[in-house]
Amino acid sequence: xxxxxxxIFCTLVSFLILGCQSEHIKGFIVFGKWDGVYVAxxxxxxxxxxxxxxxxxxxxxxxxxxxxxxHAIEDMQYDLIEGDKYKDFQLFNIAVNLRLQxxxxxxxxxxxxxFDQKYKETFPIGQIKLAVDEKGIFTPQNEYVTAYPNTQFxxxxxxNISNHTIQIKGxxxxxxxxxxxxxxxxxxSEKRSVSPNETINMYFTLAEKAExxxxxxxxxxxxxxxxxxxxxxxxxDPVFYGMTNLTKEKLDDILKQN
Amino acid sequence: xxxxHLFFLFFILVFISxxxxxxxxPQGDDSDCVVCGEATxxxxxxSGPSLVTEKFQTYLTSAWAYSDRYVWSExxxxxxxxxGGATFDITEAIKNQLNLSWSKSKSYSVAIQIPADKNKYxxxxxxxxxxxxxxxxxxxxxxxxxxxxxxxxEPTSTHYLKVVYKN
Numbered sequence: 227x228x229x230x231x232x233x234i235f236c237t238l239v240s241f242l243i244l245g246c247q248s249e250h251i252k253g254f255i256v257f258g259k260w261d262g263v264y265v266a267x268x269x270x271x272x273x274x275x276x277x278x279x280x281x282x283x284x285x286x287x288x289x290x291x292x293x294x295x296x297h298a299i300e301d302m303q304y305d306l307i308e309g310d311k312y313k314d315f316q317l318f319n320i321a322v323n324l325r326l327q328x329x330x331x332x333x334x335x336x337x338x339x340x341f342d343q344k345y346k347e348t349f350p351i352g353q354i355k356l357a358v359d360e361k362g363i364f365t366p367q368n369e370y371v372t373a374y375p376n377t378q379f380x381x382x383x384x385x386n387i388s389n390h391t392i393q394i395k396g397x398x399x400x401x402x403x404x405x406x407x408x409x410x411x412x413x414x415s416e417k418r419s420v421s422p423n424e425t426i427n428m429y430f431t432l433a434e435k436a437e438x439x440x441x442x443x444x445x446x447x448x449x450x451x452x453x454x455x456x457x458x459x460x461x462x463d464p465v466f467y468g469m470t471n472l473t474k475e476k477l478d479d480i481l482k483q484n
Numbered sequence: 485x486x487x488x489h490l491f492f493l494f495f496i497l498v499f500i501s502x503x504x505x506x507x508x509x510p511q512g513d514d515s516d517c518v519v520c521g522e523a524t525x526x527x528x529x530x531s532g533p534s535l536v537t538e539k540f541q542t543y544l545t546s547a548w549a550y551s552d553r554y555v556w557s558e559x560x561x562x563x564x565x566x567x568g569g570a571t572f573d574i575t576e577a578i579k580n581q582l583n584l585s586w587s588k589s590k591s592y593s594v595a596i597q598i599p600a601d602k603n604k605y606x607x608x609x610x611x612x613x614x615x616x617x618x619x620x621x622x623x624x625x626x627x628x629x630x631x632x633x634x635x636x637x638e639p640t641s642t643h644y645l646k647v648v649y650k651n
Contacts (some may be wrong), residue, residue: 271553305597314590323597369646370648372599373556470645471643
């Protein structure tokens with residue numbers, strides 16, 4: 227009887243110690259939530275940023291993984307970048323460069339951190355849709371804003387690099403919480419045709435679809451067009467919103483969502 | 485002993501006095517003045533503020549490069565800009581008398597990576613929204629007035645990172 231009790235006691239103590247150890251290794255970590263659409267092009271790596279707050283220095287993070295696409299990752303490099311301190315927490319960015327074996331549509335909603343090559347913990351990161359596109363039809367001219375502070379608007383000069391005159395039918399975004407409003411091409415709202423090598427000025431504002439929102443956005447505008455009577459679409463380069471504007475309110479909101 | 489005192493006085497008159505007057509001589513544009521002193525500035529706002537969006541501030545990378553991404557690791561800071569060949573004194577006068585902000589930097593920062601088209605020459609640039617004022621500055625130096633006009637761009641907290649392509 228004593229032997230049995232001793233065994234139960236030892237087991238309980240072991241569980242307690244292991245539990246505490248695991249908690250000690252992980253500490254408190256919370257990621258900012260994304261609402262993003264990123265277009266995968268063959269042979270082009272993805273550039274993604276995952277901003278998080280942690281109460282520990284994360285020196286024991288030995289690798290990372292994306293469980294939803296881990297089978298398709300051909301090459302992955304990441305940098306764990308330390309930023310400013312906020313309250314009792316340290317700001318970090320896990321900046322990731324991903325190259326996939328095959329380009330296919332997927333959704334990233336989780337990131338796994340591996341501590342000391344042993345312990346894994348998976349965290350929600352909102353949602354980033356990976357879309358597929360062949361070579362784009364429009365390319366940025368002169369300057370291209372890649373980081374806007376807030377979701378106020380999008381503006382770009384774009385050149386038609388195809389050999390065809392295309393009829394633009396509309397411009398949309400595929401984000402969960404955002405939609406385009408007041409789309410203008412060369413200051414006009416009507417549909418228009420764009421000749422090869424012609425440069426257009428595209429402008430639109432962004433409106434939130436619901437009360438819910440994300441901390442950071444990747445907006446990849448989708449141009450719907452018609453070529454020789456056939457409807458098609460193409461994406462233009464991704465744009466980040468909200469990452470260069472880490473206010474106290476935003477960081478408090480990230481902490482609150484945990 | 486009396487001779488020694490006389491020599492000491494002579495030494496002070498000949499050597500120390502010119503050195504001390506040289507040390508007091510103002511530098512810069514006052515070096516040729518007959519009666520030296522500080523100029524005063526009167527700044528009058530003629531128009532503004534009007535919002536100027538996405539105004540260029542600086543390049544964050546030095547050379548043109550075929551790069552597939554940029555790492556932006558500095559605290560974004562935009563600063564007060566005054567056009568029309570404003571001197572440091574004029575800039576200070578405009579800033580203080582119109583109560584303008586010298587700079588606007590972000591509250592919290594962590595480095596981020598930004599994608600770029602690797603097939604084109606590019607640089608990373610910092611742009612910002614500014615409040616623009618058109619101002620008149622009257623410099624008064626002992627009754628002699630000089631008037632100049634300037635555009636003053638006061639920084640706001642709205643910053644943009646742009647990949648600038650060499651087409």
